[in-house]
Amino acid sequence: MAPRSSLLPAARTAPRAVPFVRDLADHGDRPAVVTRHGDVSYAALAERVAAVADGLGTVRRLVLVVGTNTVESLVAYLGAVHGGHPVLLVPDGHDAALAALVAAYDPDVVLAPAGGWAVDERRPGTAHDLHPDLALLLSTSGSTGSPKLVRLSHTNLQANAESIGRYLGIRPTDRAITSLPLHYCYGLSVVHSHLARGATLVLTDLSVADACFWELFRDARCTTLAGVPYTFELLERVGFAGMDLPHLRYVTQAGGRLAPDRVRRLAELGRRAGWRLFVMYGQTEATARMAYLPPELAEDHPAAIGVPVPGGAFELAPVADQPDPAVGELVYTGPNVMLGYAEGPGDLALGRTVDVLRTGDLARRTPEGLYEIVGRRSRFAKILGLRVDPQRVEALLDRHGVAATCVGGDDDLVVAVVGTPDERRVRRLVADEVGLPPHAVRVLALAELPRLASGKPDLPALRALAATPAPAAGRDPVDDGRDPVGDGRDPVGELCRLYAQVLDRDDVTAGQSFVDLGGDSLSYVQMSVRLERELGHLPANWHTLPIAELRRAAGRPRRRRSLETSVALRAAAIVLIVGSHIPLFTVTGGAHLLLGVAGFNFARFQLTPAGRIDRLRQIGASLARIVLPTVAWIGAVMLVSDQYGPSTLLLLHSLAGPPDSATGWHFWFIEAVVYLLVGLTALLGLRRVDRLERRYPFALPLGLTALGLLGRYDVFGLDARHDLPTALVAGWLFTLGWAAARADGVRQRLLVTVAAAVTVPGFFGQPSREALVVAGLALLVWLPSVPSLGVVNRVAGVLAGSSLYIYLTHWQVYPHLRDVPLLALAASLAVGVAYAMVVDRVGRRISASTKR
Template identity: 35%
Template sequence: MLDGFWTRIDHVGDRPALLLSSRPAITYRELADRVASLSRELGTSKKLVAIEAAQSEHSIIAYLAALAGGHAVALLPPEDGVASSSFMERFAPEIVYRREGGRWRLTETNLGSRDVAMHADLALMLVTSGSTGSGKAVRLSKTAVAANAEQIADYLGLHPGDIGALVLPFHYSYGLSVLNSHLAVGAAVWMPGTSVLEPTFLDDFRAARCTNFAGVPHSYELLEQRGFRQQRYPDLRFMTVAGGRMEPEAVRRYHGWLQGAGQRFYVMYGQTEATARIAYVPPERLPGSADRIGIAVPGGELWLVDDQGVTITGTDVAGELVYRGPNVMLGYAEARQDLAGGADIEELRTGDLATRDENGLFRITGRLRRMSKIGGVRLGHDALETALAAKGIAAAVVGNDQQLLAAFTGPQDEKVVREALAMLACIGLPQVRAIALRELPRLANGKIDYEQLRLRMEEPPAREKATVISLFREVFFPLQVSPQDNFAELGGDSLRYLELTVGLERLLGTVPDGWEKMSVGALSALSHSTSARRTIASDILLKSIAILLVVLHHATPWPIPGGAGTMLVLCGYGLARFQSSALFAGDLRRFLRPLGLVLWPYYLVVLGFSIAWGAIPWASVFLVGNLGFAQPGRHEMLPYLYWFVETFAQLLLLWGTLFAVPPVRRFAVRDPFRFGMLLLAFAVLAHFVIPALWPVGQRQIFTLAWVLHLAVFGWCAAFANSAGKRLAVIAAGCAVMPLMAYTGGNWAGSWILYGMQVPVLAVLLYLPRVRLPALLAAVSVSIATASYHIYLLHRILPEVIFDTGNPKIFTAPLPVAISVASGLVTGILAYRLQRRMMLGHQLWRGLRQLARRLRYVPAGRRRTLLGAGAAFAREQHGSRVSP
């Protein structure tokens, strides 16, 4: 058995242990003295000690004192009367330690059953399922608690000089693991006593000299809202995330930002049944493994089993994830008598479906158990059904990690059931739905058909017109919200903050600074005054400006070059943002899939020219017309303006080829920014060398070699996630762009073309979002989304309508206006037509698959399935589709 860290705190001396905002630091020496004193009060006979797990030195000292005295500790959520009463009734603790009247008191309850002696190994109890009143408690041994603290400290590389930020709930196994692992190595824990929402949090975090931060995915979304990555933290060594799936893009974002400063980001996976941690992704495996949970913690073992319990040895084969290690629980407990037993299990069936890749890293693909994890809280669907039944509601509960749905029968109103479920689950109304059914769907054996209910979750809910006050009432249910209340006074937390931020952006167009301290009435008054403005991504605005410049360039005698150059910068920027995950995974098929969407409208244009000319422009068919050996005049290729499509296709093929080489891909995965800067040097060299080796005269401006550096600049801008990297991109732009302008003819147009790209890079680097009048924002979005189709078609109508060989056509205001307007309109209409065709194709494929499956479905279920399909169609097309 491992020697528990709680037995060693008196060996550390005067090093700080707990850092609190309300008082001087508590040293390990002081902590040891106070733990020993309280331990003597608890006595020597083993007791169950229930502790209100507030973020307070008192609850931590009580926790350590109970462990040091050989007692069993139960950590209960603070200020939760329902959870506390339920635990007291079921487990009858001998001692309760909690706040009463503002003071911490140790109270003997006389509830403990003298006939039930607790097992000698039992050290800790954590309840896993919200406050439904029927959640199971996990029984953890001394060995498990001590072992997991050592495991975590091992792979994180914790040392006595570390200071961890404890912002997570103490009764939550993840938050508890932060405390345990730091105490295990003699490190310090900072307890701010406030949430990440506080305006002073970032300054306090820096002032405390924290070396690490542990959060759930919602914590990182809050940090983004606070501009966390725009500031410097000289003492920060690493950050960790667990408690739910973090989006791979967010993982890559934080990994890149931390890596740029020589710091680390850890993605972790765990369950309370394994004390806290089961697996982690070594930082060197990021960003390429951003969607993985990684490998087993030191001393643990992970594997997969199939439905028959047979071990799966192959890669990329789904099975249930199983874990074995010293940190696995003794078992569950539902009543006091369960505390007498020893270990019920040797290995933990996690209930999660996973696969293992060729590198030995595991990835979660789904769940076997009926369970959701919303806001870091695990919610058992069966327990929620039982709790609803106790209220007289016959319901079946399904859900995912975003939402719960209760399908019920009976006279209750949907609103009542929805509110009851939200209260039982302790989550907000936005994450809860309820639907009334005449009868619950059942399988042939009489069991509830949960799969059919999951289909109902896909149906869009009917929504009333939202207002600011209705949004607050939804999010803060069951609290009564008045116009005088504000977010801070209502006790808002991180999950509610995010819900309201998104909702207020939808209602107001933008969220004012300090909104959390503005009254609901004041926010409501902003509804009309701020709705005339909208925030959009800066690359969308740049794309719309770029395509407008291209259209003007081809429609007027006053060409403004630079639009196509900006579009190439944005191509590289888009590759990095939206397709790098496929490149890093070596999935070239997924990477090249968007090329098909680009090429088929292009080939329609090729077909049109072929019919008009009576000849096939083979060079354009094979996307090599820009290489200089074909002529539009001989109908061997399309007009020169279509060079951009050929260059873009060649760009994708080049990028895909590079990442098909394993050493190149591994280097790019480790440091995508450095890869980009090296590729930029190659692209600048290619700009001068390849035209010399393959001279094609002035047509060299249409070749990939001539413009490759522009796309690479976009890639570098997307991965410039630190101040130093952003400055490096700007410096490179200021050096390269004048060189290109000078060697590209040294004329005004060349200087405009390349000079424009430096401010374009600056906008991408330093102004990721821009605020515009709502109408201008809507127009920009429409033009940007249709930019490719505008590029393809903007010269078709002018060429048909006007004699473009007559120079006067390009100077007369009416022909110029018609040329520009027709180019924009035809492109937008073509884009919308293609989108409708794609949606129709998806719907047709879905209906064909549904029809094939219906042949094997009992007749009684077909109508429900068809109804779900019709609802999906209505949502996608906005049209009336009957079941």
């Protein structure tokens, strides 16, 4: 682009530099950056940063950098800072916001990804008068496209990095993963503080909901994890509490208020697992951090933001009309307070216009000297003449189990709730607490809350949604009215409808996962096959991902189809069982392999992050789905033949005999699963055991496997004398499958595999049978999915989803067709599938009747 005639004279004074950026080379060959593609040492990073600085020249210019979690973006940003150039850091993927900021501030240089990393030198000099203290320009509170920016100085950046490093105790050996965007002040503060201490950054743009994120986390030996409240919602869904993260030293939280009960739970989890939780408070205007809660106080004071960061101080300024004299506006002073705001390029010449930071938050100081936020001045709304604090309303609803975000309208208070809330109850709760009439409380049900790139609720977008007309009557409740693909279809809504159909529920929302919706091992098969057909590829942890996250995590559809290993094993095992009983062939061991698969699915679908009582309800529901169809079938057979007796009907043959029955053993597998589920329900019903399972999710099933091996090897000779039920003799296969589901990392997977390889041989005295069980368990541990074809997926899905019913009914089918083995196999499978359809239809009718 040609130079403009209005260029200002070039500044020839030596540019200022941020010390921790200037001194990168002092850390030598220590790793500065780790990625999936390799490492970059501090010395190499310093060379690349210096090269960018040299390329930008000695004249101070306004440099716009598109912030991405990549080495190229990091080098571009640090290079501009190193050269003393003020940087306008903007998010990637927001073309409209980028265009708005370019138009508003007219940067001299733009550094952005464009099929690589492009330098757009818009003029050789500068069009701006740039104050010598100006180092960085950031959007306020993670917003995008707004011309109002925060002006930060070199001193601000250095002071805040040093302060954070001091109270977190960052060591040169620490490794922080970039779980937040680089352009967001919280994510950027992680970068600054670790570079200032000579620590390592693990760069990634993966979500914490992605299994690959955690593989990188473990492989890179990460010690630090940062998150906003939304991050911790995702962590609960992906089973963070049960992960084996041996190098994790501390977890930090900022970017919004985290509910006190969740703070307490996280602090307790960290204490048990050996890492510390730092709850922090800050704003972009303070270069990120103003306060932190010492980890040892988090469990006892989970509502507090803590104490000022080193070098900072708080005071409480009186607020008019505030009824509590102990509450005031929180005012912060410190070397990290911004220079001031910029609302146009003319403001870039300004020096310091702000000495203290009025946060806009209402706070009080506890007797222990800790500060606690109780509301926000700027979010107050005046509705029907009454002053309302939306944050107070959110806290009220949270205490009643309703997660909501509130904004004030002109004539009403808008309460946005994800899902399908009881609107009448929400209105009554708010009206009673605040004093508003119910008609002034509008409940806005959304499939997904709009969020900024930082994970915070996007309040302007929420106000825009609230201002749009209500959807027409009869509209699908899972459709939030947005069309993210622009072709008239809402892909998230389509997935919600698919979940609703398979799970027979009418309360499906985009924020829920398969596990949240009460999915179990029976519905899992149908769901996984249909999702694989819809999305083309499923991540290993799809059942724990919110529906809204699932489509993104699935990525682009693959040409090659795959089938989940547990589904493939269930389908193959039931064919082997029936075929061997006919016998069309003799490949035994399928039922014992299914016992391991049952344990695997038990861990995934019954041992969810839900509370103890909810877990017990889920296990009870699974028991009912096994026992009722089984008893119904056996009872129907007893009406037309004398093949079974009362002990078989009551699933007590393993305990009550008679031992000489020729057919009573038919249902040993179902009895074993039922006994195991009943026993584990009793065990996990104990609060102490429930806590133990959550604290040691892998060690507990492994310990139970060791206990179960007493029955497998008949250590006390009880089986020889009393013919113990299979649940006691072979129950270790179930708990080993449970351990396989909880195995996290190579070492734990290897331990499960070795346990199977050592304990299964000799159990049957049939090497081929034992090899089948060991191989199946190994596949379950190491391969989330196996290559497949679309038609194979559909057949395997039907067989796996009907495996219980095929096992149940085949005893009455194949004996009549033994002379034609292939027909006997086909008929046995067909009858079982038909019975599964009958059970499903009856279940749906009962469910519909109950709802009516």
